[in-house]
Amino acid sequence: MSRLRNAVADGIVISWRNLKRVPRIPELAIFAILQSIMFVLLFAFVFGGAIPLPGGGSYREFLMPGIFVQTLAFAAITTAVSIADDMTKGLIDRFRSLPMARSAVLSGRTFADILYNIGILAVLMVTGLAIGWRVNDGVLDFFAGVVLLLFFTYAMAWIGVFLGLSVPTVEVAQQVGFLVIFPVTFLSNAFVPTETLPAVLQPIAEWNPVSSLTGATRELFGNPNPFISDSFPGLHPILMSVVWTVTLLAIFMPLAIRKYRAIDG
Amino acid sequence: MAMIETEGLVKVYHSRGSEVRALDGLDLEVREGTVLGLLGPNGAGKTTTVRILATLLRADAGRATIAGLDVARDAQAVRRLIGLSGQYAAIDENLTGRENLWMFGRLYQIGSAAAKRRATELLVQFDLENAGDRVAKTYSGGMRRRLDLAAALIGRPTLLFLDEPTTGLDPRSRLGMWDVIRGQVRAGTTVLLTTQYLEEADALADEIAVVDAGKIIARGTADELKTQVGGERIEIVVHDRDLLHRAAQVAAPDGSATVDEHTRRLTVTAEGGAQQLVDVVLRLGEAQIRVDDVGLRRPTLDDVFLALTGHAAERPATDDETTTARKKGR
Numbered sequence: 001m002s003r004l005r006n007a008v009a010d011g012i013v014i015s016w017r018n019l020k021r022v023p024r025i026p027e028l029a030i031f032a033i034l035q036s037i038m039f040v041l042l043f044a045f046v047f048g049g050a051i052p053l054p055g056g057g058s059y060r061e062f063l064m065p066g067i068f069v070q071t072l073a074f075a076a077i078t079t080a081v082s083i084a085d086d087m088t089k090g091l092i093d094r095f096r097s098l099p100m101a102r103s104a105v106l107s108g109r110t111f112a113d114i115l116y117n118i119g120i121l122a123v124l125m126v127t128g129l130a131i132g133w134r135v136n137d138g139v140l141d142f143f144a145g146v147v148l149l150l151f152f153t154y155a156m157a158w159i160g161v162f163l164g165l166s167v168p169t170v171e172v173a174q175q176v177g178f179l180v181i182f183p184v185t186f187l188s189n190a191f192v193p194t195e196t197l198p199a200v201l202q203p204i205a206e207w208n209p210v211s212s213l214t215g216a217t218r219e220l221f222g223n224p225n226p227f228i229s230d231s232f233p234g235l236h237p238i239l240m241s242v243v244w245t246v247t248l249l250a251i252f253m254p255l256a257i258r259k260y261r262a263i264d265g
Numbered sequence: 266m267a268m269i270e271t272e273g274l275v276k277v278y279h280s281r282g283s284e285v286r287a288l289d290g291l292d293l294e295v296r297e298g299t300v301l302g303l304l305g306p307n308g309a310g311k312t313t314t315v316r317i318l319a320t321l322l323r324a325d326a327g328r329a330t331i332a333g334l335d336v337a338r339d340a341q342a343v344r345r346l347i348g349l350s351g352q353y354a355a356i357d358e359n360l361t362g363r364e365n366l367w368m369f370g371r372l373y374q375i376g377s378a379a380a381k382r383r384a385t386e387l388l389v390q391f392d393l394e395n396a397g398d399r400v401a402k403t404y405s406g407g408m409r410r411r412l413d414l415a416a417a418l419i420g421r422p423t424l425l426f427l428d429e430p431t432t433g434l435d436p437r438s439r440l441g442m443w444d445v446i447r448g449q450v451r452a453g454t455t456v457l458l459t460t461q462y463l464e465e466a467d468a469l470a471d472e473i474a475v476v477d478a479g480k481i482i483a484r485g486t487a488d489e490l491k492t493q494v495g496g497e498r499i500e501i502v503v504h505d506r507d508l509l510h511r512a513a514q515v516a517a518p519d520g521s522a523t524v525d526e527h528t529r530r531l532t533v534t535a536e537g538g539a540q541q542l543v544d545v546v547l548r549l550g551e552a553q554i555r556v557d558d559v560g561l562r563r564p565t566l567d568d569v570f571l572a573l574t575g576h577a578a579e580r581p582a583t584d585d586e587t588t589t590a591r592k593k594g595r
């Protein structure tokens with residue numbers, strides 16, 4: 001019992017220190033948000049007119065859930081980079097030499113990621129409202145959507161931890177993260193309806209977790225959510241989002257923990 | 266009682282197909298309340314030894330205990346006893362000095378208020394009170410080092426590991442650091458200190474263990490080691506080359522001086538220390554021999570190495586090498 005209490009207390013200290021970074025390096029959050037806003041502007045104003053939505057509806061309302069999911073997916077890179085940074089700066093070693101709960105370094109880190117991304121998500125939503133995105137369903141559905149997004153963020157944070165512990169330097173964390181996450185977010189329904197993708201890519205996009213999350217968010221926020229095939233993921237985005245998130249967590253949480261335990265040579 | 270005891274520690278690093286035998290059967294014993302200086306050149310295995318003892322690294326073979334606790338099996342109990350200041354300052358650059366100390370204090374399982382008090386105490390002790398509320402990113406190298414050592418002391422450890430605590434410090438900070446370490450020792454802390462400088466081991470350690478290629482090759486007090494390598498020597502640079510041999514006669518009437526014509530330098534072993542230097546200088550003055558330089562030279566790590574192993578110690582790492590070594594180390 002007291003062990004659990006220590007683990008929680010240590011985790012909170014670690015979360016605290018990770019969140020302290022945000023005001024100390026404001027550029028980190030500012031550029032993360034600017035990057036997303038750039039995508040919003042690019043798609044809403046440059047490509048938006050050329051992308052037809054089957055079944056009609058506002059492209060901007062369609063776009064914003066995609067932007068939310070993309071931004072939260074990219075958060076894994078931020079996590080990976082700062083974990084790699086802690087490794088190279090010797091901080092992880094210092095933590096490992098202290099009589100603290102072993103789990104706290106990772107649990108504190110990933111919990112901080114959730115809090116941080118709540119802030120990012122809030123800013124993006126305000127941006128969305130400014131360009132005409134609206135929530136058209138009930139409050140309950142809205143909160144269900146937010147919870148789903150944060151649950152997904154949590155899974156992405158663990159992917160980031162695993163990546164950060166697996167690479168030798170910060171730069172590699174950045175590159176590998178980008179290389180993996182960038183295509184995954186684009187091979188999805190985040191910016192365009194899947195039917196506009198080449199036929200070979202359509203099944204990939206449909207079974208992409210990013211598509212499921214985006215589809216689920218659209219559904220829960222009452223935004224246009226066109227799908228053409230009656231593939232299983234297309235028909236059940238909410239269920240698939242939960243399945244995907246649980247699966248990702250079930251894979252990457254143990255992998256990250258094992259990686260952390262194995263830092264000793 | 267032995268605070269640290271190791272027996273046949275072996276550590277082999279594997280990286281990209283190549284093998285480095287960093288420790289090759291290292292035996293060590295450090296008694297409670299004493300300071301052991303682990304002296305050795307770059308790559309000797311000092312950091313590896315410290316990392317194994319501080320529960321950060323697992324040995325491939327051998328055994329190590331701290332206060333009777335096995336570092337591999339009772340790691341968590343060992344961590345409650347130790348403080349570690351590694352070769353490179355490990356602090357959170359985005360936190361202030363005070364926040365760093367508070368955080369490490371909390372993680373050492375000290376209550377929040379007590380950790381705050383202890384942080385303030387250490388900031389004062391380490392001459393960081395004015396910088397305490399500045400982000401550590403803005404600290405100079407010496408300040409980082411001091412903050413790092415302060416962090417190692419936050420939990421009042423029984424055993425303190427200091428891996429090259431004064432590398433990169435200016436002479437004043439180095440002396441300050443020595444004072445702090447001495448203070449810890451007076452308070453009863455056992456210290457294992459690694460260094461590349463015999464002078465530092467000499468100033469701080471009760472006993473010195475010389476490590477080379479992953480093995481202890483000699484142990485003893487500083488005096489014992491120095492005697493092994495021939496103790497101190499007097500070096501004189503004579504102004505006038507023609508007088509060099511006369512000067513050698515005057516300085517060492519027994520003819521034991523060695524003469525280097527090219528640099529006009531003569532060397533005399535000085536069992537009598539500083540007093541012998543004074544005598545020699547007086548005699549040279551009486552003989553009206555002009556000298557350009559005169560001094561008492563203590564044996565350096567190089568001398569110790571040459572004497573013990575027959576090969577010279579590597580030259581100290583350049584900045585460049587240090588960075589590579591660090592990347593490899595993590």
Ligand SMILES: Nc1ncnc2c1ncn2[C@@H]1O[C@H](COP(=O)(O)OP(=O)(O)OP(=O)(O)O)[C@@H](O)[C@H]1O
Nearest residue numbers: 278280285287306307308309310311312313593594
């Ligand atoms: N992670 C690693 N991977 C591969 N080789 C390593 C690693 N860490 C250390 N080594 C090698 O092990 C040997 C001992 O290294 P160690 O860091 O213990 O030396 P050291 O005595 O602390 O040297 P220095 O005075 O340069 O700090 C060196 O040859 C080093 O290159």
Ligand SMILES: [Mg+2]
Nearest residue numbers: 311312313352
């Ligand atoms: Mg070292």
